[in-house]
Amino acid sequence: MAGNRAVVYKGSGNVAVEDIQYPELILRDGPGVNPKNVGRKCDHGVILKVVTTNICGSDQHMVRGRTTAPAGLVLGHEITGEVIEVGRDVEFIQKGDLVSVPFNIACGRCRACKEQHTHVCLNVNPDRPGSAYGYVDMGGWVGGQSEYVMVPYADFQLLKFPDKDQAMEKIRDLTMLSDIFPTGYHGAVSAGVRPGSTVYVAGAGPVGLAAAHSAQLLGAAVVIVGDLNPERLEQARSFGCETVDLSKHDNLGEQIEQILGVPEVDCAVDCVGFEAHGHGPQHSEAPATVLNSIMQVTRAGGKLGIPGLYVTGDPGALDEDAKIGTLKIRFGLGWAKAHTFVTGQTPVMKYHYELMMSILRGRAQIAKAVNATVISLDEAPQAYAAFDKGAARKYVIDPHGILKK
Structure with missing residues (x-):
């Protein structure tokens, strides 16, 4: 089985890149995982090889110690990746698809999801409506500033890019669709x-x-x-x-x-x-x-x-x-x-398709606007420190060294 490395919150002002468990189609116990979510089966999910994953200002609030996030939490809710494993209940997403992952985790079945309020899904977080990857009080779903990550409810949530080669040419822009x-x-x-x-x-x-x-x-x-x-x-x-x-x-x-x-x-x-x-x-x-x-x-x-x-x-x-x-x-x-x-949180799925089309057709240049800057996974701790000091950059982590810098 492949290894997995990730950015982990170690306590106020401190993050580190560490070895973590390779993802499975089940939510295991760990830092921040709600006890009612432990053992939750996700045959509706997929495993992604992470292509890009971004550092967000919301992550920085946790790293500064300004939330109740527990030490050991794997960070990262802005994820773009390639599907390498699909659960038995996944029908439409296939291995090899390149996809954007909305940072909101949403089941697609509850009243809120059916009304496009995917930011307050009623079924993914036992504490309160709404959930996200690698974030405090959001149910404990493992974050995606990592080499590999599990994404539940794949058929409902994932935005598949229509052409992989075209998407990789625009990946610095498309990575911004997750959040x-x-x-x-x-x-x-x-x-x-x-x-x-x-x-x-x-x-x-x-x-x-x-x-x-x-x-x-x-x-x-x-x-x-x-x-x-x-x-x-x-x-x-x-x-x-x-x-x-x-x-x-x-x-x-x-x-x-x-x-x-x-x-x-x-x-x-x-x-x-x-x-x-x-x-x-x-x-x-x-x-x-x-x-x-x-x-x-x-x-x-x-x-x-x-x-x-x-x-x-x-x-x-x-x-x-x-x-x-x-x-x-x-x-x-x-x-x-x-x-x-x-x-409140943004219902990403309400907008991400039309924004994807704006990027692919050259209408939006979001990477230029936010000064997207590609870094390696090992450079993430230094990027967190620079971002905390006000760097005018959006740091894009490339865990596998796929992107051209």
Whole structure:
């Protein structure tokens, strides 16, 4: 039997590449596996040889020690791979298929899945609706920053690329279909972006850049990206976004007015989440900052897309309320302005086919927008450290050395 190596969370600030068990079509006990999921048979699943697997900002929250993730958890929920084994109940996916794996694990059978709410599947996580690979409190499904991984419910979930050779030519773009491209797109769609819209995107990390590019694809007239990191803001400008350096300015409305002539936008997207900082030269952590600021600068009747991660357990939070996800949000302001809020994980399957076609037909250049950077599996710990320091890159792990750098 083949070996398997993976990126493993070792405790706050520490990841390592280690040997782990080769995947089977069953969920074995291990770090973070819900006891009710132990021994769960997955004859509806497949084993993938991982072609690409990406480092996500959501992974970084765990690695910083800002969640209740247990040491030993295998990381990684952004997976693209080749099918090398199929379960006996798999009918349509075949060995040799090159596929994108939605980060949401979804059964396809429950009420939520049938209504396209695959981000809150009712059958894959005994604790609460919704699940993901290699993530805290998500049922314990083994992560995919590895050489091989098991994916359940293959016929329902997997997006098969129509031509393997064509897909490998576009693999740096297509690898983004597992999470950040649909997530950024969902944020823009939830915010109501349409032709002619003015849009504010909070955060110039990979998801923020994906949201900005998505807003452009949807026809936005102006996309403004705000961040505290000059290097990431430069990346946003590289594909036509306006930017606001929030490390220098504490009044977001004034900065938007300098760009648009008015201190408000039609809609806004929060791509920061619960580790938000305040604005200005003396900024420090203030987790409700982005939510309050986008309410402030979004016009009355506007929509707010909130794909940024907010958690129910944050042991590193500033106060006892924030440790359980209770933040000081100016909800009255949002109510008075009749804002629409859309939150939660992204239902990847709702969008990934159309975004795949946009990539294959040359309409979307998401790899360029997020500065996709290919690394080896052994380079993952250094990439986590660089990403934590604000590198303006989306790290794409190539576990088998298949891609050209």
